[in-house]
Amino acid sequence: MEPIYEGKAKRLYTTDNPNVLRMEYKDDATAGNGAKKASFENKGKLNKAITLLIYQMLESKGVATHLISDVDEVCLDVQKVSIIPLEVIVRNIAAGSFSRRTGVKEGTRFSKPIVEFSYKDDALGDPFINDDYARELGAATEEESRFLKQQALTVNEVLIDFFNQAGLTLVDFKLEFGRLVSNPSKIVLADEISPDTCRLWDSKTGAKMDKDRFRLGLGNVMEGYKEVLTRLQNKNA
Numbered sequence: 001m002e003p004i005y006e007g008k009a010k011r012l013y014t015t016d017n018p019n020v021l022r023m024e025y026k027d028d029a030t031a032g033n034g035a036k037k038a039s040f041e042n043k044g045k046l047n048k049a050i051t052l053l054i055y056q057m058l059e060s061k062g063v064a065t066h067l068i069s070d071v072d073e074v075c076l077d078v079q080k081v082s083i084i085p086l087e088v089i090v091r092n093i094a095a096g097s098f099s100r101r102t103g104v105k106e107g108t109r110f111s112k113p114i115v116e117f118s119y120k121d122d123a124l125g126d127p128f129i130n131d132d133y134a135r136e137l138g139a140a141t142e143e144e145s146r147f148l149k150q151q152a153l154t155v156n157e158v159l160i161d162f163f164n165q166a167g168l169t170l171v172d173f174k175l176e177f178g179r180l181v182s183n184p185s186k187i188v189l190a191d192e193i194s195p196d197t198c199r200l201w202d203s204k205t206g207a208k209m210d211k212d213r214f215r216l217g218l219g220n221v222m223e224g225y226k227e228v229l230t231r232l233q234n235k236n237a
């Protein structure tokens, strides 16, 4: 296995099969486009386990993902994709950059979910863009943008219910999609879904259970992630 890519929170290795990559979840965390850095013991393990549970559940609901199989504590085997350079963000409740940008108070529930795109480019700080930008940047055709939004809304409906059953409110989250290297016309959900990429609030107390504990310096970051995993596992038991 050769390492072929290292991101902020994951590392990718080649395998014997050219269409399959091994994805290793790291303990490293960054926030604010790399301005804040830290490492949390067990983060890789927890995020791998949470993503695995969620992607298996999404597959069972007919959402195509890059997941192939579980490998070990921190690795999954995934289909090799070429990542579409868009962060597809879904919001149910105002928080984070939405509240900063608009002044709308954190916690305000939207009448319908919001789907938005950011252009994946660290040097530019992942700017907010729309479908027309995506088309002109060559990131996604208009048809692909429509598909990404539709898939994101389907994932949102499934996840709201899934987290709800674990006593968690899904505030917002980020998805990434990729085109299969083995069949580029097929777009699948890639990357991860974990407390690194979702805002999850305790349904009763409103406590933040996700990476905002790190972003906002609230402490007990891994305790939040562990609680998310335990609740999802118990819900499935």
Ligand code: TMP
Residues within 6 Å of the ligand: 087, 089, 095, 096, 097, 098, 126, 172, 173, 174, 196, 197, 198, 199
């Ligand atoms: P935001 O409010 O900072 O725009 O984030 C919205 C959601 O997307 C939140 O759940 C965190 C997630 N997200 C990522 O996973 N990676 C990113 O680079 C960004 C900007 C957001």
